[in-house]
Amino acid sequence: MKKILVTGALGQIGSEIVMSMRKTYGEDNVIASSRSKGKNDVAETGIFEIVDVTKAQQVADAVKKHKIDTIIHLAAILSATGENNPAAAWDVNMNGLYNVLEVARESQCAVCTPSSIAVFGPSTPKDNTPQNTLMRPTTMYGVTKVAGELLCDYYFQKYNVDTRGMRFPGLISNVALPGGGTTDYAVHIYYEALKNKKYTCFLEKGTYMDMMYMPDALDAIVQLMEADPSKLVDRNAFNITAMSFDPEEISAEIKKHIPAFEMDYDVNTNIQKIADSWPNSLDDTEARKQWGWNPKYDLAAMTKDMLDKLSLKLNIQYK
Known part of the structure; x- marks a missing residue:
């Protein structure tokens, strides 16, 4: 290139x-x-x-x-x-x-x-x-x-x-907000955890998706x-994939850093229907074999980095 x-x-x-x-x-x-x-x-x-x-x-x-x-x-x-x-x-x-x-x-x-x-x-x-x-x-x-x-x-x-x-x-970023995807909750939850220590999830418990x-x-x-x-x-x-989790697991990981964080649910049936049609987890063997795909971040590493970067961006101390 x-x-x-x-x-x-x-x-x-x-x-x-x-x-x-x-x-x-x-x-x-x-x-x-x-x-x-x-x-x-x-x-x-x-x-x-x-x-x-x-x-x-x-x-x-x-x-x-x-x-x-x-x-x-x-x-x-x-x-x-x-x-x-x-x-x-x-x-x-x-x-x-x-x-x-x-x-x-x-x-x-x-x-x-x-x-x-x-x-x-x-x-x-x-x-x-x-x-x-x-x-x-x-x-x-x-x-x-x-x-x-x-x-x-x-x-x-x-x-x-x-x-x-x-x-x-689903892609999770600390820079740009997502643009209308089914996995957007996994970005918004970090913002709300820092700003309000609470998040209302639009997907049901147990909804696994790759992220x-x-x-x-x-x-x-x-x-x-x-x-x-x-x-x-x-x-x-x-x-290609790096991790698969449901809303409870990302919430639990955030609570390790922000113990007061709480999450409740108000399920959007239209978005839930889309999420239910997608896989829980992917096999990315071919990407790893053909061009050396190997992600660096799992849920724990991503959560720490997201909270650190967003706390600076939003000027909110969480530690």
Whole structure:
């Protein structure tokens, strides 16, 4: 990777990976883009372009202008938000990806498009879910992610576009707030623990889902894109995970640091239905074998780091 365009650069992943990649590859070599700008570090500390991925010419213009060789395609509408507006989810997630792949084909760019555990559905094996298994998702987000994996495979097989991707679990960040996903509670709970010592969870007790701390997610993107292509048997559907927990377990871990913390429940049936359709845990053997995937954070390490970083950010002492 030498010249990198990041779409959806103001989202939860994009806002962090742009800053991280600029340190690694140089500020002028990582171009951030989104359909709007605003005031933020991503837009103000490096090159920024207005790019709506549903408009192919805007993607093409940015690639040509900056001589891009790698596109990190993050622009997407997530699971919970997508159920509120399925048409918009299809437009952004599918038409946007098609435009990016077409530009990549024409300009000979590599493309990284993260997928999601949302590709799985109620009929998928729930525990230690294999990488290659039955995928019948019940959300528009999941439908677009399955189709996106297949489309990326198609562009590699037919046009030799260097497409790569991993299935992200829920992502937890101390920098950017999440953008309408089913696993968002696992971020909000830390903020509320520090601010109010109380959190009302929108998922039921015992709802297990795979999760990952953002530093590991950022590493995964770079590691996969830098991996030797000759070793990649799979390309656009790598299971990756770092931990699996339910609301009670994350609450118990927080209580080790904030003993007064309490959690109650007000279940959102629509979001719960999505969570129930996803796996409890993933098998990420192939990612570990093919490109050396190895996360650094478990629940205990992540919780300590989240509380330390957020206490500084919010100017709240908890120790």
